[in-house]
Amino acid sequence: MQLFSNLFIACLALLTDVFEKLNELNISLQGRGKWVFELQTSIRAFVNKLAISITRAKTGDFGLFPHDKEVLATTDSEMSFPSVKQDLVQ
Numbered sequence: 001m002q003l004f005s006n007l008f009i010a011c012l013a014l015l016t017d018v019f020e021k022l023n024e025l026n027i028s029l030q031g032r033g034k035w036v037f038e039l040q041t042s043i044r045a046f047v048n049k050l051a052i053s054i055t056r057a058k059t060g061d062f063g064l065f066p067h068d069k070e071v072l073a074t075t076d077s078e079m080s081f082p083s084v085k086q087d088l089v090q
Contacts, residue, residue: 013067020067021046 025046029039053064062069 010068010071013071014065016067017065018050021050 025042028042049064056062056064062072
């Protein structure tokens, strides 16, 4: 018996990657002596990288999501990968 579906595991891995990046952004925004322009640049860069990552994921390139890439690579080959990838990027 399988406790979680492959889609759930893949979505959880994707969320792990996204929240890992959000945590890195959060840490980079903290501290004294930061200028508003630096913070704004960091946030814009994050948003742009996320948009690029989503675009690349829609074409099947999950390279910027290492946990998700690993899950999709090790999941049962009988699983319909195009369907799962489509569900993940929506």
